[in-house]
Amino acid sequence: MAKVAIIDYEMGNLFSVERACEHAGLDYFVTSDKKALLACDAAILPGVGAFCDAMASLNKFDLVSPIREFIASGKPFVGICLGMQLLMSESEEFGAHEGIGIFKGGVKKFTTLKNGNYKVPQVGWNSIYPPEGANGLWHGGNSPLKNISPGEYMYFVHSFCCVPDDKAIIHTLTKYEDVEYCSSVSACNVFACQYHPEKSGARGLEIYRQWANIINAGGQNE
Secondary structure, three states: OOEEEEEOOOOOOHHHHHHHHHHOOOEEEEEOOHHHHHHOOEEEEOOOOOHHHHHHHHHHOOOHHHHHHHHHOOOOEEEEOHHHHOOEEEEOOOOOEEOOOOEEEEEEEHHHHOOOOOOOOEEEEEEOEOOOOOHHHHHHOOOOOOOOOOOOEEEEEEOEEEEEOOHHHEEEEEEEOOEEEEEEEEEOOEEEEOOEHHHOHHHHHHHHHHHHHHHHOOOOOO
């Protein structure tokens, strides 16, 4: 069975992610060790908190380059909430900060995307849906969302969101107030989502199960 590393850099909601992995039948372990990460078959980068603090923690554990190397190897990789944001090239949260840089683009506050008096953070349930014309890719391809219906509700907690330069990697969109934003991305072996599947009930756990199928088949997201 494939070994899955849950990356611990002291800013992740590890307990919920561990329980979701257990539910999906994944053989997981929690690690801050770069050698253990690079030796495993798949990895999850969870995260809660501020972008700059998270990057400082990743650098403290010398995990930034190993994460880049791991993703470049083609092994399945998932980023969750802050873990998705960290994959971007930069963030404007508490100043300008460099990210891991897997995807070009920024992490921006809702008010940066559109002027308005938005209550942040967004906390609670909201729906996800594919970009126009992408429904076939979502449900016909090898996606962790393969069994999730467009419009399904997931659980969110965040004040910032990802704005990738390459719109083709946007896997789902979500609307908060009158701002439509990217709520997940998918490119080759990487799937990352702003919402918390592990806190999203049965449908969220289905995402973990589908990702487990992708891992065990040795495949990639489409």
